[in-house]
Amino acid sequence: MGLKLFNTLSRSVQEFAPRAAAGKKVGMYCCGPTVYDFAHIGNWRTFVFGDLVRRYLEFKGYEVRHVMNVTDVEDKIIKRVRETKTTLREFTVKFETAFFDDLKSLHCRMPHVTPRATEFIGEIVALIEKLIARGIAYQTADGSVYFSIEKYRGCGCTYGQLVKLNFDEMRPGVRVAADEYEKEALADFALWKTRVPEDGDVFWPSPWGEGRPGWHIECSAMSMKVLGNSFDLHLGGEDLKFPHHEDEIAQSEGATGQPFVKHWLHGAHLLVEGKKMSKSLGNFFTLRDLAGKGFTGREVRYALLPAHYRETFNFTLDGLTGARTALARIDECVGKLRALAAPHPVPAPVVSRAGSAPGAPDPLTDRFTAALDEDLNISSAWAAVFDWVRDTNKRVAENALSAPAAMAALAAWEKVNSVLGIGAAAEAEAPAEIVALLEARQAARQAKDFKRSDQIRDELKAQGWVVEDSPKGPKLKKI
Numbered sequence: 245m246g247l248k249l250f251n252t253l254s255r256s257v258q259e260f261a262p263r264a265a266a267g268k269k270v271g272m273y274c275c276g277p278t279v280y281d282f283a284h285i286g287n288w289r290t291f292v293f294g295d296l297v298r299r300y301l302e303f304k305g306y307e308v309r310h311v312m313n314v315t316d317v318e319d320k321i322i323k324r325v326r327e328t329k330t331t332l333r334e335f336t337v338k339f340e341t342a343f344f345d346d347l348k349s350l351h352c353r354m355p356h357v358t359p360r361a362t363e364f365i366g367e368i369v370a371l372i373e374k375l376i377a378r379g380i381a382y383q384t385a386d387g388s389v390y391f392s393i394e395k396y397r398g399c400g401c402t403y404g405q406l407v408k409l410n411f412d413e414m415r416p417g418v419r420v421a422a423d424e425y426e427k428e429a430l431a432d433f434a435l436w437k438t439r440v441p442e443d444g445d446v447f448w449p450s451p452w453g454e455g456r457p458g459w460h461i462e463c464s465a466m467s468m469k470v471l472g473n474s475f476d477l478h479l480g481g482e483d484l485k486f487p488h489h490e491d492e493i494a495q496s497e498g499a500t501g502q503p504f505v506k507h508w509l510h511g512a513h514l515l516v517e518g519k520k521m522s523k524s525l526g527n528f529f530t531l532r533d534l535a536g537k538g539f540t541g542r543e544v545r546y547a548l549l550p551a552h553y554r555e556t557f558n559f560t561l562d563g564l565t566g567a568r569t570a571l572a573r574i575d576e577c578v579g580k581l582r583a584l585a586a587p588h589p590v591p592a593p594v595v596s597r598a599g600s601a602p603g604a605p606d607p608l609t610d611r612f613t614a615a616l617d618e619d620l621n622i623s624s625a626w627a628a629v630f631d632w633v634r635d636t637n638k639r640v641a642e643n644a645l646s647a648p649a650a651m652a653a654l655a656a657w658e659k660v661n662s663v664l665g666i667g668a669a670a671e672a673e674a675p676a677e678i679v680a681l682l683e684a685r686q687a688a689r690q691a692k693d694f695k696r697s698d699q700i701r702d703e704l705k706a707q708g709w710v711v712e713d714s715p716k717g718p719k720l721k722k723i
C-alpha cells in the first residue's frame with residue numbers, strides 16, 4: 245500500500261513517490277536549528293515530526309538520505325554574539341552540541357548530514373553569483389545583494405508556491421533586509437548583507453565586499469549541494485512557509501531553472517498549557533526544563549506525538565504525566581511477552597525495517613501501517629497499539645499465548661516501535677528478541693548447559709550484541 249502525504253505545493257494529500265521512478269531512494273531536507281538558544285518544545289515538535297517521517301519512510305523500505313542544517317549565522321545569532329561579547333563559533337558551539345544531545349534524548353535518528361552554514365560560504369557566494377548572472381539578483385549601493393521578485397516573476401517563475409501572496413501592494417525595488425518578515429512586508433529580500441559595525445567579527449570576503457549571507461540563501465545552498473538541484477522531500481514547521489521556504493524555492497529555481505523540491509511537508513505548532521508559548525507566560529519549556537521536572541526524553545517524545553502533524557495540539561505537564569502512564573502500560577505488556585518468550589530460545593527473527601518483510605501478517609502491523617499510510621495518521625496508529633496492548637494482556641491473562649506466539653508478538657511490536665521510536669524501558673535498551681536470547685542464555689547457564697549458552701552467545705554476537713557478565717548480572721552491549 246502506498247503512503248499518502250499532504251503536499252503544501254499542491255495543497256492536497258497525494259501519493260508519495262520519490263522523483264526517481266520506481267526508486268527507493270529519498271533525499272530529505274529538514275530545516276535545522278538556529279543555534280542562538282536552547283530549542284524549545286515547539287521546535288521539538290517539528291524535529292520529532294521530521295524523525296517520524298524519516299522512520300516511517302525507512303519502515304516502508306525507502307533509503308532515506310536525511311539532511312538537517314545548522315543555521316550558525318543569521319540576525320538573531322549576531323545580536324547575541326554582540327551582546328555576550330564572544331566569538332561566533334564559541335557562542336554557537338554550545339547550543340549546537342546541546343541540540344544534538346537533546347535530539348538523541350528524544351530518540352531521534354541522527355541525520356546523515358548536518359551542514360553548518362558557515363562552512364558553505366563558498367557555495368552560497370557561487371549561488372548568488374548565478375542569480376546575478378541570470379539577472380534575478382542585484383547589488384545595491386552599500387554592497388549588499390538582493391533578490392528581485394519582479395525579475396524572477398518576469399522569467400515566468402512563480403513566487404508564492406506555498407502561500408498565497410498579494411502582489412498588488414508590492415512596489416518594485418522595495419527591499420527587506422531582515423531575515424524574518426511578514427507576508428505584508430513582501431519585498432526584495434537580502435541574499436548578501438554588507439558588513440556593518442554591529443556585525444563585529446562576523447563577516448566573510450565576497451565579490452561584493454565583506455559581508456555575510458542572508459538566512460534563506462543558506463538553506464538553498466546547503467540543500468542543493470548535498471542533495472542535488474532537485475530533491476524529494478523538504479520539511480519544516482509551518483512558520484517557515486513564508487518567507488523562508490518560499491525564498492528557498494525562488495533562489496533555487498531562479499538559479500537552476502529546475503524544480504527544487506517535489507514534496508513539501510509542514511508541521512503545525514503546539515499550544516503549551518492552552519496558550520501560545522511565551523517566556524512571560526511561564527509556559528516556555530526547553531527539553532532541559534522538562535528534564536528538571538523529572539521527565540525523560542522518551543516521555544517527552546511520546547507527549548509530542550499524540551496528534552496529526554497538521555493539527556495544533558495542547559502540550560501540558562499533565563499530558564506528560566499521562567505519557568508516563570501510557571508508556572508504563574506498553575512496557576508492562578512487552579515485559580510479559582518477554583517473560584513468555586524467554587524460555588523458548590528459537591532463533592530470533594530478523595527485524596526488518598521494510599513493511600513488506602516476509603512473514604505472516606499481523607494485525608498490529610497491518611492496522612498501524614494502514615493508519616500511517618493515510619498522511620501519517622498517528623492517533624489511529626496509537627489506537628492500534630493500545631488495542632493490541634489490551635488484547636495481548638487479555639491473552640496473557642487467559643494463558644492463551646504460547647512462547648512462539650509471544651515471540652511473534654514481540655517481533656511485531658519491534659517493527660512498530662522502529663517507527664514510534666519510544667524504545668524500551670531504561671533497563672532494556674536492546675530489542676525484545678535480543679533480550680529474550682539473553683534470558684535464554686541465562687536459563688541455559690543455570691541449567692549448566694554451557695554448550696547451549698555458548699551457542700546463544702555466538703548467536704547474539706552474530707546479531708551485533710555482546711554479553712558482559714558483571715556482579716549485577718549479564719549486560720548487553722552493542723558491538
Ligand SMILES: [Zn+2]
Nearest residue numbers: 275276463488
Ligand atoms: Zn531552512
